[in-house]
Amino acid sequence: MxxxxxxxxxxxxxxxxxxxxxxxxxxxxxxxxxxxxxxxxxxxxxxxxxxxxxxxxxxxxxxxxxxxxxxxxxxxxxxxxxxxxxxxxxxxxxxxxKEAINKLDGVTITAGAFEASDVKKITVLKPLDIVTTASAAGDIMGAINTLPGTATVGESGRLFVRGGEGYETKVFIDGLEVRNAFGATAPNVPTRGRFSPFLFKGTTFSTGGYSSEYGQALSSALVLNSNDIADKTQGDISLMSVGGDLAYTKRWDNTSISGKVQYTDLRPYQDLISQNFDWESAPVGKVGEFVFRQKVNETGLLKVYANADLSNFTIRQPNIDRDGIKDTISIDNKYFYLNANYKDILNKKWSVRGGLSTTYNREDIGFNADQIDEIERGLHGKIAFNWDASEKVSVNIGTEVLHKRFDREFELTSTQEAFNFEDNTLATFVESDYFASNKLILRTGLRFEHSSLLNQAWVSPRIAMSYKVNETGQFSLAYGKFLQAPQNEFALVNNNLAPERATHYILNYQYFKDSRVFRVETYLKDYDDLVKYQDLNDFNPLNFNNNGFGEARGVDVFWRDGKTFKETDYWVSYSYVDSQRDYQDFNTVATPSFLSKHNFSFVLKHFVQPLRVQFGATYNYASARSFHNPNRDGFQNDRTPAFHDLSLGAAILVKQNIIIYMSSSNVLGRDNIFGYQYATQPDNNGFYNSQPIKQAAKRFIFLGLFITLTKDGQENQLDNL
CATH class of the missing domain: 2.60.40.10 (Immunoglobulins)
Structure with missing residues (x-):
């Protein structure tokens, strides 16, 4: 039971x-x-x-x-x-x-921008990458000139982007403006950027269509992101054929302080290498840098950077109007730049960043018996907030103030005159990213600017979008309006000149897979309100106006491959640009003298492991440039020879903490000519005499020894090479 x-x-x-x-x-x-x-x-x-x-x-x-x-x-x-x-x-x-939005691995805006950071390693120009680009000789601007969209203008050294003048590119450090980012120079003497590539962890080079956060740049924005707290305590010694520097960094748990002193003296080098330039006193420079980094809390970081730069030189240049008698030009430059910025995460949705930068640049210019003294002061303050409004919407909003004062004083043999102007620009910007999916992103932006000098305001809309076709390819579009205050020498004569304006239209395709990237981009730029004048040396304000205009269109192609060949990285850049302008003293629409329709660069770096040597080569080509020959009919009626430059370099890892680097530009010794200067008056036969504008020397040879000293006595730099 x-x-x-x-x-x-x-x-x-x-x-x-x-x-x-x-x-x-x-x-x-x-x-x-x-x-x-x-x-x-x-x-x-x-x-x-x-x-x-x-x-x-x-x-x-x-x-x-x-x-x-x-x-x-x-x-x-x-x-x-x-x-x-x-x-x-x-x-x-x-x-x-529903598909989740992944803002790190999803689609990103790429139209017009080359971004180099820890996230986008394929287009990174790391510090040693810049230093070991054979044609750059350690100059950030020289390395960027191997990317598409740039043009070779050998007598300047500045960045000329997509048919734009050199002044149309602005430089920012941690989002704050840098005025006078290039060293002082004389006419037709190339210059270099003021800042060491080792200061920065990332670079965004926008050839157009850039964020509404950045203004006062017609063509391009170069945004340099500085390093955070230093990794370790170390000392650095550099001995170079043109000078040397000493640097020391001290690292604590939440703080690091760095200091560097640098001395550059080209006089011994100029005595050894035959020069086309007649230096009475070759350039001498002294630079001091101070870097302070402080972690304020778990998410807050304060950065302070200061740069003081003193340089001088005297050069004699033949005057075609004085039968070749040489003018003596001397420049004594005093420069100071300070940048302090702070960033923090407020909560899950809000973050803040802001800062202040100030620039002081004084040039005492001697021209024979005359003296011209110029002082430019700049101040830039910014505060910006990032708001993750939702999973799909991110907003960047901020306001900034830019102050500029420019003074010029003439001390001529018969008179003394002084001119100056001052302007305060108030700007606000708002930009929203809408992540429609992991394949589609839309960015809309608006920038408002008001000038105290003109008492006028402008609104600049900008829009961009990208669509990810698959895991390796995406298309991007960008449109935007950009404006920039007239150059100092123009605003000094006529304070009522309006900003010059440009409208950008960009279409881009990018392919990225296995350490390979391919980019092709086409664009159109319309210029309006460009400054025109009858004579640059005319100080009648009525002869300066905003009646100029122009257009630039072209295609840029870029291929970089760090995978196919073992221990080898190379990239190829090609740019085609067609530009016409009626501006400055032009009497009709024509191609500017700085423009080459075709620009090509090939950069190769190969590391030989057994020898611990990295070999590098750079080849740059620029097609003929137009110039005005008064001995022929028409305007901008003649052309220079094409530009060719083959540069070679090698970095030798002697020990884990010692590198020897050597390079030579233009190893084939081509006598490149960038244009011609003509006499203002014809001779008795009605012929205008001329003289060529040439490079300083057929070759520039650089040799450097770089030593890093750490607590344990050595630093592994093998991976950096």
Whole structure:
């Protein structure tokens, strides 16, 4: 009897348990109707569930009852929580999950921008990458001149981007303006950037269509992002053929302080290498740098950077109007730049960054017996907030003030005159990124600027979008309006000149896979309100106006490959630009003298492991440039020879902490000519005499020894090479 009771009890319990099981089945797909295999489907706070099959279907049984939450999760998609009521009946569901927005791995805006950072390593120009680019000789600007969109203007050294003048490119450090980012120079004497590549961890080089956060630049924005707290305590010694420097960095837990002194003296070098320039006193420079980094809290970081630069030189240049008698030009430059900025994360949705930069640049210029003294003061203050409004919307909003004062004083043989102007620009900007999906992003921006000098305001709309075709390729579009105050020498004569304006239209395609990147970009730039004048040396304000205009259009192509060949990295750049302008003293629409229609660069770096040597080569080509020859009919009616330069370099890792670097530009010794200067008056035969504008020497040879000293006595630089 007891055994019968036990059997009946077991059967009854089994029957009750079977009756309480409920089947939940259905399918999981995305919002396009595509099946999602491998998704997890389960009852919240239980062990009941299963995974979807290849067709997205699922089925499982549960003993849970009443109101429950069904969870559907899959990588790359938002987790779905679906309420269900379990009453013992079969539940059949069609579940749709939405794609999650991944702002790191999803689509990014690339139109017009070459970004180099820890995230986008393929286009990185790391510090040693810049130093070991054979044609750059350690100059950031020289390395960037190997990227598409730039033009070789050998007598300047500045960045000329997509048919734009050198002054149309602005430089920013940590989002703050840098005035006079290039060293002082004389006419037709190339200059270099003032800042060491080792100061920066990332670079964004925008050849157009850039963020509404940046203004006062018609063509290009070069945004340099400085290093955070130093990794370790170390000392650095550099001995170079043109000078040397000493640097020391001290690192604590939350603080680092760095200092550097640098001395550059080209006089011994100029005595050894035959020069086309007649230096009475070759350039001498003294630079001091101070860097302070302080971690304020878990997320806050304060950065302070200061640069003081003193330089001088005297050069004699033949004057074509004085039968070749040489003018003596001397420049004594005093420069100071200070940048202090702070960034922090306020909460899950808000972050803040802001700072202040100031620039002081004084040039005492001697021209024969005359003296011209110029002082430019700049101040830039900014505060910006980033708001992650939702998973799909991110907003960048901020305001800034830019102050500029420019003074020029003439001390001529017969008179003394002084001129100056001052302007305060108030700007606000707002920019929103809408992540429609991991394949589509839309950026809209608006920038407002008001000038105190003119008491006028301007609004500049900007828009960009990118669509990711697949995991390796994407298209981007960009449109924007940009403006820039007239150059100092123009505003000094006529304070009522309006800003020059440019409108950018850009279409871009980028392919990225396995350390290879391919970019092709086409663009159109329309210029308006360009400054025109009758004679640059005319100080009649009525002869200066904003009646100039122009256009530039072209195609840029870039290929970089660090994968195909072992221990080899190379990139190829090609740019085509067609530009016409009627501006400055032009009497008709014509191609500017600084423009080459075709620019090509090839950069190669190969590391030979057994020898611990990196070899580098750079070849630069620029097609003929137009110039005006008064001995022929027409305007801008003649052309220079094409530019060719093959540069070679080698970095030798002597020890883990010692590198020897050597390079030579123009190893083939080509006598490049950048243009011609003509006499203002013809000779007795009605012929205008001329003289060529040439490079300083056929070759520039650089040799450097770089030593790093750390606590343990050595620093592994093998990976950096």
């Amino acid at each position: 007891q055994k019968l009771k036990l059997i009946l009890t077991i059967v009854l319990l089994s029957t009750v348990n079977a009756w309480s099981q409920t089947t939940i089945k259905g399918s999981v797909s995305d919002n396009k109707g595509e099946s999602i295999p491998g998704a997890n489907v389960y009852i919240k706070d239980s062990f009941d569930g299963s995974s979807t099959l290849s067709d997205g279907s699922f089925s499982f049984e549960t003993s849970e009852t009443g109101d429950q939450i069904l969870i559907v999760s899959f990588i790359g998609y938002k987790t779905l929580e679906q309420p269900v009521k379990i009453e013992g009946k079969v539940i059949d569901l069609k579940l749709i999950i």
